[in-house]
Amino acid sequence: MTLKLRLAHLYPKLMNIYGDRGNILCLERRCRERGIAFELTELGLGEKLKPKDYDLVFIGGAQDREQRRVAEDLAKVKGKAIREAAAKGVVILAVCGGYQLLGRHYRIAEGEELPGVGVFGLWTEHPGPGAKRFIGNVVVEWAGGTLVGFENHGGRTHLDAGVEPLGRVVAGFGNNGDDGGEGAVCGNAYGTYLHGSLLPKNPRFADHLIETALRRRYKYLEMAPLDDRVEEMAHAAAVRLATRRGIISV
Amino acid sequence: MRRIAAIAAAKAAAALSQRLKVGGGTALPGLLAERIDPDIVPEMARRLGQGSIIVTGTNGKTTTARLLRGIVRAAGLGVVANRAGSNLMRGIAAALAEAARLDGGFAGAKRRLGVFEVDEATVPEAARALKPRLVLFTNLFRDQLDRYGEVEHVAALWRDAVRQLDRSATVVLNADDPSIAGLAQVSPGPVLFYGVEDTSRGSGGLEHAADARWCPSCGSELAYSTVFYGHLGHWSCPTHCRVARPSASVVATRVELDAEGTSLAIALPGGEISAPLPLTGLYNAYNALAAVAAASALGFGTGAIARGLGSFTAAFGRQERMNVGGRRVQVILAKNPAGLNEVLRTITAGGADVDVALFLNDDIADGRDVSWIWDVDFDLLAGKARSLTVSGNRAWDMALRLKYAGLDSLSQVEEDAAAALRRALRATPEDGQLYVIPTYTAMLQVRELLARWARRPAFWEAEK
Numbered sequence: 001m002t003l004k005l006r007l008a009h010l011y012p013k014l015m016n017i018y019g020d021r022g023n024i025l026c027l028e029r030r031c032r033e034r035g036i037a038f039e040l041t042e043l044g045l046g047e048k049l050k051p052k053d054y055d056l057v058f059i060g061g062a063q064d065r066e067q068r069r070v071a072e073d074l075a076k077v078k079g080k081a082i083r084e085a086a087a088k089g090v091v092i093l094a095v096c097g098g099y100q101l102l103g104r105h106y107r108i109a110e111g112e113e114l115p116g117v118g119v120f121g122l123w124t125e126h127p128g129p130g131a132k133r134f135i136g137n138v139v140v141e142w143a144g145g146t147l148v149g150f151e152n153h154g155g156r157t158h159l160d161a162g163v164e165p166l167g168r169v170v171a172g173f174g175n176n177g178d179d180g181g182e183g184a185v186c187g188n189a190y191g192t193y194l195h196g197s198l199l200p201k202n203p204r205f206a207d208h209l210i211e212t213a214l215r216r217r218y219k220y221l222e223m224a225p226l227d228d229r230v231e232e233m234a235h236a237a238a239v240r241l242a243t244r245r246g247i248i249s250v
Numbered sequence: 251m252r253r254i255a256a257i258a259a260a261k262a263a264a265a266l267s268q269r270l271k272v273g274g275g276t277a278l279p280g281l282l283a284e285r286i287d288p289d290i291v292p293e294m295a296r297r298l299g300q301g302s303i304i305v306t307g308t309n310g311k312t313t314t315a316r317l318l319r320g321i322v323r324a325a326g327l328g329v330v331a332n333r334a335g336s337n338l339m340r341g342i343a344a345a346l347a348e349a350a351r352l353d354g355g356f357a358g359a360k361r362r363l364g365v366f367e368v369d370e371a372t373v374p375e376a377a378r379a380l381k382p383r384l385v386l387f388t389n390l391f392r393d394q395l396d397r398y399g400e401v402e403h404v405a406a407l408w409r410d411a412v413r414q415l416d417r418s419a420t421v422v423l424n425a426d427d428p429s430i431a432g433l434a435q436v437s438p439g440p441v442l443f444y445g446v447e448d449t450s451r452g453s454g455g456l457e458h459a460a461d462a463r464w465c466p467s468c469g470s471e472l473a474y475s476t477v478f479y480g481h482l483g484h485w486s487c488p489t490h491c492r493v494a495r496p497s498a499s500v501v502a503t504r505v506e507l508d509a510e511g512t513s514l515a516i517a518l519p520g521g522e523i524s525a526p527l528p529l530t531g532l533y534n535a536y537n538a539l540a541a542v543a544a545a546s547a548l549g550f551g552t553g554a555i556a557r558g559l560g561s562f563t564a565a566f567g568r569q570e571r572m573n574v575g576g577r578r579v580q581v582i583l584a585k586n587p588a589g590l591n592e593v594l595r596t597i598t599a600g601g602a603d604v605d606v607a608l609f610l611n612d613d614i615a616d617g618r619d620v621s622w623i624w625d626v627d628f629d630l631l632a633g634k635a636r637s638l639t640v641s642g643n644r645a646w647d648m649a650l651r652l653k654y655a656g657l658d659s660l661s662q663v664e665e666d667a668a669a670a671l672r673r674a675l676r677a678t679p680e681d682g683q684l685y686v687i688p689t690y691t692a693m694l695q696v697r698e699l700l701a702r703w704a705r706r707p708a709f710w711e712a713e714k
Binding site: 021026063064107119135137150152195230233 | 392402464470534622624625644649650654
């Protein structure tokens, strides 16, 4: 039987700012190399999401102006379906702006409150246009090793009591620059500020997502190892650069 | 007194840093001059008899400003200009102090025109200080999000700056870029548009790196009848708002590109000119068009414009050509997806067997976030590249990106810049052409090595 990963990419034209394309290319490549079929569906404004049609849902980052339009669409068109998908155990990966919008709410720099989907028990607030942005290389200690990436966000994210961060910050700012947490995990939903792109340089995390997504539908699943030498070199170089320079904010 | 001290200090610092070969000698002199006399820029700019011009935008500032300076000189005027890349306030201050006499005046002040390339985020401050008679906007792409924040933030800064311009100031805008064209709405003074009309140069669809695909007025997705590169093209809003690319008065009616250069026919209110340029790529056709549009707005005749374009030689690191160890080496700065896509398209247009060296650094001047390489269409090199050398402190990020473009068996990582250049030169056949594509700080490094090797033939081989 041919296995198939069905990926829904939400708002690819609006939420695509920090090389989010790399995440899609990575999922596709790591499936195809293992003979797993890969089916990509792009869902833009106004298009409905059917929770049972997908194994993995990805939403990337955007600028505030785009985020406002997406928040509106999430409230009117897709939010309920995303909550249903999360409840069914569909894997969700939300990066940066997408992560913020899948929390309970996001108060943007101008004070306006954008409603969130509520997949993650957290809320985000931007302290105002003059506030320092959290910008720089990040290294996070995660259950499966280290994660490397780049963060660039004005919003500070605060997790509800009992919600687990994705990892602990080794270098960088993370959710709020304060509590040492980065990202969030709620069931099979993963949120993070890391881009760069996230998945190509973190192949183990990419495989974890693919495996978790497919386990729901396939009992017998073997994740054959891939030649990750270039990936590991890029990962190691990123760890080195981030920890040697420490936290630099521009 | 203060002014004299500021000018003297800047001149002394410039002389010293050049003697010691510390950088290009513009940051420190400019900082000193501004520290001693905070009003140095507005006060000195006031003494330029022909006023000042600001050239800004994501891509093309340096080349466009350089083209424009050539035209200004051909028109018989004197120029005061900042050096390539020194485009913050201190770079402008340094340029003014360097050009001034110690008493604060300029020799031949009546015929002097300031032509300043200005960093995107510095436009409001530079416009307040210089009170320019013309501001030229080239384009707005996503670039160094870590430094400027979001593209929308830069657009908002520009709108505020344009709104506050003097009523006599002309704004010269790229009609093909929706977010630039939209600045016309807030300009208190005259507006001149330029654009490409030769639709044979375009394609039907937007590439992945496209940014401003949303209507500047209502936010709907724009429709394009032709896309030239990035989000530049013939656009219109399909909804009720009916905003569309404005008609331009300075237009490229014919654009012919090859690996050696560009041939342009430009129609402008005063007639028509055709210009051969030693620059490749559609983005350079836009730079030339922008310079011609600004020159036309300043009232220069077609004769001076054609002569000025003809006098052009490439700017520092912008398609500069060198001869190193029997190979022709061309250095092309690349710093964002739209720019690099166009570079790749240009160097692969001539066919196969292309030798390339890519240098990716992540210092502040490069942009510390290298995510942008994932938005570049490196697939363009597949089947075209013969050798591919990868270097810079983010070499492995680039190598991984190239793996995703199916180029992993070809690309070779050499983190050390000198070792990488040597490898790339060896991989290039004698009399062949090597394209070196660095980010900004890598360009400084690469250029110094190449210049040294060019003076001493085969030096790079001796160091093996």
